[in-house]
Amino acid sequence: xxxxxxxxxxxxxxxxxxxxxxxxxxxxxxxxxxxxxxxxxxxxxxxxxxxxxxxxxxxxxxxxxxxxxxxxxxxxxxxxxxxxxxxxxxxxxxxxxxxxxxxxxxxxxxxxxxxxxxxxxxxxxxxxxxxxxxxxxxxxxxxxxxxxxxxxxxxxxxxxxxxxxxxxxxxxxxxxxxxxxxxxxxxxxxxxxxxxxxxxxxxxxxxxxxxxxxxxxxxxxxxxxxxxxxxxxxxxxxxxxxxxxxxxxxxxxxxxxxxxxxxxxxxxxxxxxxxxxxxxxxxxxxxxxxxxxxxxxxxxxxxxxxxxxxxxxxxxxxxxxxxxxxxxxxxxxxxxxxxxxxxxxxxxxxxxxxxxxxxxxxxxxxxxxxxxxxxx
Amino acid sequence: xxxxxxxxxxxxxxxxxxxxxxxxxxxxxxxxxxxxxxxxxxxxxxxxxxxxxxxxxxxxxxxxxxxxxxxxxxxxxxxxxxxxxxxxxxxxxxxxxxxxxxxxxxxxxxxxxxxxxxxxxxxxxxxxxxxxxxxxxxxxxxxxxxxxxxxxxxxxxxxxxxxxxxxxxxxxxxxxxxxxxx
Ligand SMILES: [Cu+2]
Numbered sequence: 001x002x003x004x005x006x007x008x009x010x011x012x013x014x015x016x017x018x019x020x021x022x023x024x025x026x027x028x029x030x031x032x033x034x035x036x037x038x039x040x041x042x043x044x045x046x047x048x049x050x051x052x053x054x055x056x057x058x059x060x061x062x063x064x065x066x067x068x069x070x071x072x073x074x075x076x077x078x079x080x081x082x083x084x085x086x087x088x089x090x091x092x093x094x095x096x097x098x099x100x101x102x103x104x105x106x107x108x109x110x111x112x113x114x115x116x117x118x119x120x121x122x123x124x125x126x127x128x129x130x131x132x133x134x135x136x137x138x139x140x141x142x143x144x145x146x147x148x149x150x151x152x153x154x155x156x157x158x159x160x161x162x163x164x165x166x167x168x169x170x171x172x173x174x175x176x177x178x179x180x181x182x183x184x185x186x187x188x189x190x191x192x193x194x195x196x197x198x199x200x201x202x203x204x205x206x207x208x209x210x211x212x213x214x215x216x217x218x219x220x221x222x223x224x225x226x227x228x229x230x231x232x233x234x235x236x237x238x239x240x241x242x243x244x245x246x247x248x249x250x251x252x253x254x255x256x257x258x259x260x261x262x263x264x265x266x267x268x269x270x271x272x273x274x275x276x277x278x279x280x281x282x283x284x285x286x287x288x289x290x291x292x293x294x295x296x297x298x299x300x301x302x303x304x305x306x307x308x309x310x311x312x313x314x315x316x317x318x319x320x321x322x323x324x325x326x327x328x329x330x331x332x333x334x335x336x337x338x339x340x341x342x343x344x345x346x347x348x349x350x351x352x353x354x355x356x357x358x359x360x361x362x363x364x365x366x367x368x369x370x371x372x373x374x375x376x
Numbered sequence: 377x378x379x380x381x382x383x384x385x386x387x388x389x390x391x392x393x394x395x396x397x398x399x400x401x402x403x404x405x406x407x408x409x410x411x412x413x414x415x416x417x418x419x420x421x422x423x424x425x426x427x428x429x430x431x432x433x434x435x436x437x438x439x440x441x442x443x444x445x446x447x448x449x450x451x452x453x454x455x456x457x458x459x460x461x462x463x464x465x466x467x468x469x470x471x472x473x474x475x476x477x478x479x480x481x482x483x484x485x486x487x488x489x490x491x492x493x494x495x496x497x498x499x500x501x502x503x504x505x506x507x508x509x510x511x512x513x514x515x516x517x518x519x520x521x522x523x524x525x526x527x528x529x530x531x532x533x534x535x536x537x538x539x540x541x542x543x544x545x546x547x548x549x550x551x552x553x554x555x556x557x558x
Contacts, residue, residue, distance in 0.1 A: 301455065301504050314454045347405040354450075356506045 055242035057215040061262065062235045064151045064218050071147045078136060151219070154232045160200040163191060167203070167210035167223040167245070170252035170353065171316060171329040176272070185275045186304070188316030189258040189329045194268040195238050201231045211247035214260050220246045235262035242330070251352035257330030278307035279319045280374050290371025293364045298356065305375065315355060322376045328353070340369050400528050403443045436483040438515040439524040448516025449530050451509055455501070464520040468497060473520040475548035481523065486514040521548040 052059050060066040166173040174187040193199050203212055205223040213220040218233040235241075245256035263271070282288045291308065294300060300310035306319040321327070324334050331349055332338040341348075344365065346355045360368065438444035452458060460469035470478060479489050490510050493500030501510065519529040522545040529542040 296503070298504055298506065351405050352403065354454075356509055358506075 054240060055215055055244070059216055061216045061237040061239055061241065062218065062233060064154060064233055065216055067147050067150050068219060071143055074143055075140065078140070082136070154198055154234060160232070161193070161197060162200050162202065163193075164202045164204070165191075165212060165223070167205040167207070167212075167249070168354075169207050169250050170245070170256040170350065172256070172258045173316065174258075176275075183276055185272065186317040186319070187275070188324075189326065190324050191243075191258065191260045192268055192271050193235055193260060193262050194265040195235050195262050197265070198232050198234045201233070203229045203231060208249050209247050210245045210249050210256070212243065213246040214241050214243040216241040217260065217262075222247060235260070238262050238264060240325075252329075252350045255329055255331045255350050257326075259325060259330065274323070274376075275320055277320075279305045280376060281307065282371055282374065284370075286367050287371045287374055289364070290367035290369070293360065293368045294371060297360075298358065302355070318372070318375060320375055322373050336369055336373060339372060340365060343368065400440065400442050402441060404441075433482060434484040434487075436487075436511055436515055438511050439483070439518065440528050441515075442528045442530070444512045445515050445519055445524070445528060446530055447509070448512035448514070448519075451505075451513050452516055455505065455513075457513070460497075472517055473545070473548065475521060475550050481518065481521065483511075483514055483518065486517050487511065490514065520545075522546055523548075 057065065058069055058072065060069045162177045164175040164177055166175070172189050174189070174191050176185040176187075178184055201212070201221075203221055203223040204227075205225045207225060209225070210223040211220050212223060212231070214233075216239075217235055218231070221229055221231045223229065239262055241260045241262070243258045243260055245253055249256065282291045294305070295308060295310055300308075300312055302312040302314035304311045304313065304317045304319065306317075310318075322334070326332060327334045327339060328342055328346070328350060332342065343358055344360070345357050346353050347357055438448070457469075460467055461472050464473035465471050470476075475481075477485070479485055479494055487510055489498060490505075490513055491500065491502050493502075505513075515524060516530075518524055519542045522529075522542070526543045529545075531541050531543050533541070
């Protein structure tokens with residue numbers, strides 16, 4: 001009998017100690033996380049820096065994203081206010097109960113005394129809170145429903161600008177479709193759109209599911225293999241905005257980015273005219289050698305340069321590669337040095353990418369770069 | 377003491393189980409299979425001057441690696457091998473999923489076929505693909521006739537299903553009693 005009691009006590013003692021040590025660990029850990037590690041401040045600056053810029057849903061540049069932004073702020077303010085109220089009530093309850101307890105002790109009264117009037121008042125407050133919760137949820141539901149409707153009902157223009165976007169692991173193929181096929185344009189990782197005109201996107205994928213997301217202009221839309229999804233949006237402000245694949249799609253998902261350049265209709269038309277041209281023919285001997293290197297080694301198996309016999313469809317169309325701001329799906333700015341690094345060892349820049357390394361002699365590489373740089 | 381050794385044995389065997397499939401999934405983005413060096417001086421006839429010397433068979437490590445064979449499978453479409461060989465069943469080019477080989481079905485022979493090309497219409501890919509991709513293709517070609525370990529062969533297609541997955545294909549054997557059409 002006695003030993004049983006002892007055992008039980010010891011067990012309890014041990015349990016208490018375990019709980020205590022866990023508590024201490026958690027306490028130390030959070031303290032360290034929050035104050036010593038500067039993580040707190042890093043997080044804070046992250047939170048604050050996310051609001052503006054060329055890849056932010058809170059810096060809208062079109063009607064639809066403006067709607068989404070409004071909805072976001074509505075949720076933010078209402079939820080923030082509710083959070084503050086709940087915290088205030090919690091603190092009030094905490095201090096009040098202490099005060100009352102003190103008073104009760106001094107007058108040697110029992111801790112809890114039934115007080116029907118007070119009970120009723122508190123009951124009404126709870127009922128009111130339930131009603132407010134339901135109303136707030138309904139307001140949210142209606143607001144998000146209305147936003148969804150508004151975002152999806154952007155009227156298509158009479159002759160919409162149609163852009164076909166095909167997701168590849170890990171780059172974006174962009175095709176502008178014209179009624180006359182020879183006017184089609186094939187781009188990669190860079191979309192130009194005229195300001196103020198709705199653009200219809202047709203999204204497809206060749207391998208796995210990707211997701212098309214330009215936060216400043218619209219929400220996300222998935223690209224699904226074997227199934228075409230469409231999506232209309234419009235930019236109201238000129239600017240360059242970052243887009244990003246938003247559905248994990250393999251090794252280089254993070255480096256599957258693109259830019260959207262929204263520009264005035266005149267600039268857009270000039271761009272279209274330039275992109276419709278065939279590639280620039282090499283002028284100097286070095287450039288001619290560069291073209292020869294391109295056509296006679298691996299490159300032509302995978303890449304197209306219009307106006308040459310290279311018509312591979314595995315990688316991006318390089319007819320106007322020098323006109324792009326970035327290469328390799330937003331991984332690197334398009335400079336000669338980066339281009340050279342990419343061609344020599346793409347596996348270093350994007351491990352697993354579907355372009356093999358190349359080992360050229362330095363003369364051949366220079367010639368190749370010289371040639372690629374002329375493809376404006 | 378007994379208990380400790382029991383635990384040791386158990387954890388050791390658990391560890392071996394953990395690491396047993398590592399090589400299958402290893403992803404070498406910049407490597408050649410080590411034992412498959414250049415074989416461009418491959419002997420194409422069994423006839424030999426003087427005393428015959430044995431040619432050690434080339435071992436293609438990619439045949440034990442799921443990633444490399446999946447890459448080979450992708451290249452088989454990218455490089456339009458499917459245009460002439462279909463998905464292994466053959467068209468202009470001979471079928472690659474049977475046990476009949478015109479130019480030999482050993483890894484180094486398939487490699488040589490792809491690099492050199494063959495006279496009746498098989499184009500040469502010399503200089504058009506890096507060697508390691510040709511080794512990946514060679515491994516995939518052999519998986520189509522079930523000549524690679526089944527636990528590394530591609531398990532499914534990402535697109536249309538034209539035939540059973542390569543890891544459930546039995547090794548192709550010559551057909552003995554071919555029915556005759558009189
Ligand atoms: Cu992705």
